[in-house]
Amino acid sequence: MVAEAVASEKDDNEKVFADLDPTERALLLDAYRSFHLEWSDDSAMVDDLDDLSVKTWINRDDVSGLSFSLTSTGAQCVVIDGTNTCQSPYVIANLSKERKILVPRFSSLQAGSAALQAKICIKGTDACAIKTVPFELLPGRLNSATFHFSSTKIAQGSLLPVSVQALDKGKNVVGMQAIPLQAKAKQ
Numbered sequence: 001m002v003a004e005a006v007a008s009e010k011d012d013n014e015k016v017f018a019d020l021d022p023t024e025r026a027l028l029l030d031a032y033r034s035f036h037l038e039w040s041d042d043s044a045m046v047d048d049l050d051d052l053s054v055k056t057w058i059n060r061d062d063v064s065g066l067s068f069s070l071t072s073t074g075a076q077c078v079v080i081d082g083t084n085t086c087q088s089p090y091v092i093a094n095l096s097k098e099r100k101i102l103v104p105r106f107s108s109l110q111a112g113s114a115a116l117q118a119k120i121c122i123k124g125t126d127a128c129a130i131k132t133v134p135f136e137l138l139p140g141r142l143n144s145a146t147f148h149f150s151s152t153k154i155a156q157g158s159l160l161p162v163s164v165q166a167l168d169k170g171k172n173v174v175g176m177q178a179i180p181l182q183a184k185a186k187q
Helices: 002-018 022-034
Strands: 035-039 043-045 054-058 066-074 078-080 100-102 104-106 112-122 128-138 144-149 159-167 173-182
Touching: 002 022, 002 066, 002 112, 002 128, 022 035, 022 112, 022 128, 035 112, 035 128, 066 078
Parallel strands: 043 128
Antiparallel strands: 035 054, 054 100, 066 112, 078 104, 112 128, 144 159, 159 173
């Protein structure tokens, strides 16, 4: 999902720019090139999200004819100021040359890829360019372990395959190990 969004961005934007009159094309293209959106890190473990931020700004003085919003796609929905950006866009108000710091949260702690998509639009039209910035949410540190037995009835002296699954606080698999144990009768 994220890879497809990043891959189609260039083609989709080129189609939008091609359909505009020269004045609108120049305005939207300049806004697209001047707009910045970046994660503080490209990836983070589910345990280390407290310092994560998104910075956005535009190197342009006049943004009065433009609107800016964020949506997210991928395995994770990004939540900014209470807005789940998978469900509705987060509108970036008062965008300027000064960096605006946004504090993202995730709808769950499931590891996976996410992406923020900035939509830069000319107000009063359907003309919008998209900028996609991917992010990877990685499994965290060991929080718990579960043991799985293939059977509860085994013959004495036979091997019992046991698997141990290590999980982080988001229940993401951190590691897995299969261990053969030999069954002994209780004396």
